[in-house]
Amino acid sequence: MLALQLNDLEQDGIIKKTIYQVKPLRTDYQLTEFGRTLEPVIEAMTNWGSFYNQKKASRT
Template sequence: MGDLRFKRSVELTLKVIGGKWKPVILCHLTDGVHRFGELKREMPDITQKMLTQQLRELEQDGIIDRTVYQQVPPKVEYSLTEYGQTLKEVLVVMAEWGIRHEERTGVEED
């Protein structure tokens, strides 16, 4: 697994879903459709600007859908695309690793 293609593939994956917030956003969206305010409440440490930026990037990469309803006040919902649904497996593996790491170290990461 140490070949160049493997390394480039991991790097590309991290470009799309890496960082502090994108995996967390994706975890919330695996539960279903969320509005912006719901996501913000579920992630109180993220700034509104950062959440907006991360959602835009995930939308540009085809990972999430943004649906705007023409009403007053405007309503916007976010959901995983069919392509984004394929990331659930990756998130499950990350969560399982995190559990093992926590058990191994005895320290819950923030």
Template sequence: MRNRKIGFDYSSDHFEGCPVETTLDVIGGKWKGILLYHLIDGKKRFNEFRRLYPKITQRMLTLQLRELERDGVVHREVYQQVPPKVEYSLTEFGRTLEPIILHMKDWGEKYKDRVHSETALNTEDEI
């Protein structure tokens, strides 16, 4: 199980549990999947994420990116220049999540279509 300050507790018996739980510990939460999805297209800077999702707070974005970096999924590149430039990208290991993230995107589109169709049918039934 994840401890925000130190990452996973690999010594815990709980870590040997369900692999789906382990995956969700790494990519779960409101923002991580979204961040990973946008990194599939290439490197992003911190403020690019802020523009894409203005509702995410700076603190939460920082926490999510740090956790993804600590888990070896995201690489943080700091360029020594003024002003400082930082870019985030998927690591080679992070790229192994691409099919999962893209399947989640496809499933989300199908689910939205299904809900939209059901809503339209229910609206027609009420008329």
């Protein structure tokens, strides 16, 4: 499942995959310039998650 999602992200131009022909085989993934445009969205989601966790913790 992860491999399929990574493949989709690569096809959409969000990540770049680099395969190194060494033993054991090594594969790296990095955000493309286009993928980096998602950083503000991911940061906003992280902030919301922190807010949600604080709110949930204060109810217990």
